[in-house]
Amino acid sequence: MRPGLLHPHHDVDLTAPASHEGRGLIGDLELTTLVDAMSHGEASIADAAQRLLLDPLVDPAAIAFRQGVLTACLARPDVARELFEIAGRTLERRKKMYWGLVKRPDAVVHQGIELMHMYRGAFRDLRSVADAHVDDVEPGGFRDFLSMLRRELDDPFLAELDAHLRALRFQDGIRVSARLGRGNRPTGYVLERPAQRRPGPATRFLRWWRSLRGTHPSVYTYRLPAHDDSGVRALTELQARGLQRTADAVGAACNDLLAFFRQLRGELAFYVGCIGLHERLRGLGAPTCMPEPVSAPGVHGASGLYDASLALTIGARVVGNDLDADGADLLVVTGANGGGKTTFLRSVGNAQLMMQCGMFVPASAYRASLTSGLFTHFTRQEDTAMRSGKLDEELSRLNDLVHHMTSGATLLLNESFASTNEREGSELASGVVRALTESGVRVLFVTHLSQFARELYDARRTGTRFLRAERQSDGTRTFRMVTGAPERTSHGADLYAATFGSAPSDAVPLARAEELR
Template sequence: MKAHLMYPQADFDLDKPPPLHAEDLVQDLALDTLFDAMAGDDKYLRQVARCALLTAFDSTPEVVRYRQAVLRDCLANQAVVRDLYRLALDVLGLEQNIYLSFMTKYPSSIMHRSLKLLHLQIDLLRRLRRMADEQAGRFASEGFGKLFALIREEISDQYFAELQDHFEQLKLRKGFLVSARLGPLNRGVAYCLRRYPRPQGSWLKRLLSKKPESYVYEIAERDETGATALSELQDRGANEVANALAQAAEHITGFFAMLRTELAFYIGCLNLREHLSELRGDICFADVSPAGQYRQAFEGLYDICLALNMRRAVVGNDLAGDDRQLFVITGANQGGKSTFLRSIGIAQLMLQCGLFVPARQLRANLCDGLYTHYKREEDASMKRGKLDEELARMSDIVDHLSPRSILLCNESFAATNEREGSEIARQVVRALAEAGVKTFFVTHLHDFAHSLYEAPPAGSLFLRAERRDDGGRTFRITEGAPLATAFGTDLYAQVFTEPAAAG
């Protein structure tokens, strides 16, 4: 049995390794805040959320839409989905409630333990079946449709009837009935646990009929050797049954383990939605296109991690960037450029895995890799300077880029002087543009930005952080040519002038 809530035809792989640059993404995009909001205090939910967001670069539009439909069902039926998740947890917790001793290495003990586990599992399977019968009509997605249809088909009334019959037989009220045959050197082989034959005819006929010939050997009460030998015979007879029961219990446990894993992603999404509802933050499901189609348009996109940290709604931005592959963002210090860049990166990760995005409306293409090149503090080992470290990281990123990738650069190559940093940035960005890599570049290097504006590569769009005439920041990013100043005097006046005036 498969859950199929994450992929139409495959299981979600929680052990899938993250990309080599995963830690850079987590640091630069402040993703720990997002993971914490999805997980609460549940480490397992956090593990699933982290894996889902960082390993979704193989997604296709079909897979994304499949998950979006499942998530819409989850949002519309939150109580049912949470009950389903708790049911999976209950099944997985059963083994912890069954006493495990050293005797479990013996087949007869394994058989009794597995029988007890199966008996407990069956009660929860009945709950699952009732849930499928009662709630299936409320779900419209293909994913939940497959799941509930599979439950009704595999866990049928006939299935429960057969299990009940097996349970009655395996209670072994009359003791072990074991068959065997003689092998080489007259040793017993092919031991097999048998069910007692069903009585034939009326009780009177059975009472008066001649009993079949049999031979009985009784073991003395103090015959420890004989008791041990008898126990070994029972274990040999129970071996195949024990294996079958253990596999049956493991099969049920495996299904619920996968169900728990795939539902955990959607439970994390529901937790995140609750946080955003408290902040009155907008969400929408992205309109996704295949990688390489250069789609980038949105309304009201905001930095979800900033909103979660500040515990209030934050300023969103609009963009019409379809058919553009190079976005150069300039403007006033502390005007929202880095926040804008981060909002794009987080939204890209969220839409890749089928999660809703923090915007009123968003359209974007998928990518086969999202990379960040942010400025770092100087190398703590002091073996190389900041510029050397930046160049080394960019070289490593370029080795992994493809025309279907996205690169976010924040103040790259600002560790040297204006002239040298501009020349390095200019050559790197033009090469990326020629290769078709979608690039977002936040910079204060006016020489670099102005030269690109004068001779823009194909598909370029220049954006600028808004600044009011009085020096105030709106934290909105709009189209605009690069300016020769970052308005650092505004910050100077804010820090040193305003307090004095107030005094």
């Protein structure tokens, strides 16, 4: 029995650490802002959301399954939240109960009874939510989950549980059978199920009568002498050995039940987090949509795609971008400084991760091929002071990423190779980009390396597309990306002019660019 809300066929281990590439992604894509908006400070939501965002699904059917569950949850947020609340409450109670590293089987049984009693209450609560709502949630994974709760936690199961809780109190003592082992020590203890009722007086009289009449008595009784402390210890140990197997079963059951409720809370946490984020974005008037994952390569299109983290930070709707990059394996973004290139790159990365964990995306439409792994290589601005070690640091980071890349991966490069001079940077960039695209890695590259960009543009390769941060003739940025050839300047002069009040001569950078070609 598994909640099964995250995958139609197998368990998703929410306790496993995030994959390697996750470490850089969180910072580069500002996932923390997104995760915070989902969790509202609830740790179980933050954990589940981060874990799943960093572990993209690559099977379209698995994504469709989560989309189905999410759609049902968005339609009935109250049901999802109530179930999440039950799981959370149960785990809180569990935390307050004593379950130490006890070794003695009788103590295990005793504590196990209390824990099971508590879980039994939680089962009843889950059952009643399932009974009440199974017919009014949308068909799919979520409804199947409610049906499963009704089926597995049915009355016979709860009655069986109650019977165990009664039997485990051993009110008439314990009955254990054993055999003779090496050295005639008892071995192979087997605990008999305690009788539901005591035998009546007639039965007891008959047994006693028969025992008197036999030539060999069939029962012998040993009574501990009074004040025999070591005898009491021996008897307790004997009892413990008899209870061992049952105690193991009780202990294992309690551990399994705890794991079940942890998993249940984790899985529900993800959807409850999605509900929260959905409500926040709706509140800002920002659009969301269920994306369309495509298993064939080369599909990438969006309209109204925006950076959810930015929208959440400034608390308002932000400019959306359209993208039509079907058939492209290399997307080069150039253009004005401060024109929203990084934000655009982040919005693509975020949307891809959200789609591949089964979430809605911040766009009015999004359709894209699945990637086998998303990687980011963003300039770390804070490092610029140490110029000499910078290239080392940058390349070492890229080297780590390549270790984990396979064909079908996607790499977002943001101002990479800018820590050396333009010519060397361009040389490096073209070698790396060529090797990656030829190896089946999709590359999105925000760059100021004009030599590199011009050479690419002049090569007229079909898989390469160029976007430019739009700059109106008066120098105003629109924060839109438009299709367009790379320019020879990033319009730093505009910023210079805005700052200094007069334009620097364009001649120098242009002449230098010419010379370098």
